[in-house]
Amino acid sequence: EIVLTQSPGTLSLSPGERATLSCRASQSVTKSYLAWYQQKPGQAPRLLIYGASTKATGIPDRFSGSGSGTDFTLTISRLEPEDFAVYYCQQYGSSFTFGPGTKVDIK
Amino acid sequence: QVQLVQSGVEVRKPGASVKVSCKASGYMFSTYAIHWLRQAPGQRLEWMGWVNCVNGDTTYSQKFQGRITITRDTSASIAYMELSSLRSEDTAVYYCVRNPRGSGYFDYWGQGTLVTVSS
Numbered sequence: 001e002i003v004l005t006q007s008p009g010t011l012s013l014s015p016g017e018r019a020t021l022s023c024r025a026s027q028s029v030t031k032s033y034l035a036w037y038q039q040k041p042g043q044a045p046r047l048l049i050y051g052a053s054t055k056a057t058g059i060p061d062r063f064s065g066s067g068s069g070t071d072f073t074l075t076i077s078r079l080e081p082e083d084f085a086v087y088y089c090q091q092y093g094s095s096f097t098f099g100p101g102t103k104v105d106i107k
Numbered sequence: 108q109v110q111l112v113q114s115g116v117e118v119r120k121p122g123a124s125v126k127v128s129c130k131a132s133g134y135m136f137s138t139y140a141i142h143w144l145r146q147a148p149g150q151r152l153e154w155m156g157w158v159n160c161v162n163g164d165t166t167y168s169q170k171f172q173g174r175i176t177i178t179r180d181t182s183a184s185i186a187y188m189e190l191s192s193l194r195s196e197d198t199a200v201y202y203c204v205r206n207p208r209g210s211g212y213f214d215y216w217g218q219g220t221l222v223t224v225s226s
Contacts, residue, residue: 035212044202044216045152056214088152092211095168096142096154 002026002091004099012107019076021102023089028069030093036065036074039101040085048087049074079104109133111203111217118223124191127220129203136184137161140206142213143177143188147199157206158186193224 003026013019023034032052037045047056049065052072062077076083084106089099114128129141142157156167158177165177176189186203201220204213 033211037213044219045213046216047212047214050210050212050214090152090212096211098152098154100151 002029002094002097004089004091004097006087006089006099006102008102009100010103010105012105013079014107015079015081017079019074019079019083019104021074021076021087021104023067023072023074023099025070025072025091029072029091032068032072033091033093034065034067034072035090035092037088037090038083038085039088045088076104109205109215111205111215113201113203113217113220116221116223118225119193120226121194121224123193123224124189125193125222126187126189127201127203127222129186129188129217131184131186131205134205136179137181138208140208141177141179141186142204142206143175143186144202144204144213145199146202146219147196150199152202155188155201160186190222193222195224198222198224 005024007022034052036049039045048059048063053065064075066073086101086103088101110132112130117125119125137160140157143155144152146152155171156177158165158179160179167175174191179186203217205215
């Protein structure tokens with residue numbers, strides 16, 4: 001099973017700042033089959049990025065994904081108030097596994 | 108618009124079974140797969156299995172093999188997940204999610220169903 005590790009566990013930033021979230025896989029993720037989701041309290045996760053870098057429908061341009069192999073990054077260029085949430089990565093190259101999440105909270 | 112609406116909160120005793128439903132609307136049901144995931148308190152999301160909504164074929168995580176059954180009713184656009192021999196560790200929020208065929212990501216999620224297992 002591919003185990004995903006996310007860092008940092010918590011990221012404390014102010015609105016307008018840049019957020020960089022990391023997702024590392026225990027082995028190479030086939031064809032960059034990696035997705036990112038956003039989850040707010042009491043809500044289901046929402047798909048942001050798939051294929052490591054393709055934005056899902058309706059996702060703002062400030063969100064971008066990059067990476068390949070075992071190292072992937074989600075970047076939020078300028079944090080808006082609605083972006084403070086928990087972010088999960090998921091790989092789908094070998095079955096389906098999720099990372100533990102990174103919480104982005106207000107500094 | 109695409110919606111997945113799940114059934115409500117469930118409370119069960121250890122050893123019992125639970126069946127959660129997921130009604131899809133806003134798209135052609137059979138053109139997407141439905142997967143089931145769960146999120147236990149303080150734990151990461153966990154994949155449980157999926158159903159091919161065209162032919163009803165299923166694939167389950169080895170962890171749940173023998174305890175899980177996923178079915179679908181194409182006439183009603185509903186998918187079901189039944190988990191048996193419940194234990195306290197099965198207490199979690201269960202999600203149905205839509206999966207574009209040929210991919211492995213999940214583009215729409217149900218609102219989640221809390222299942223509590225307690226004596």
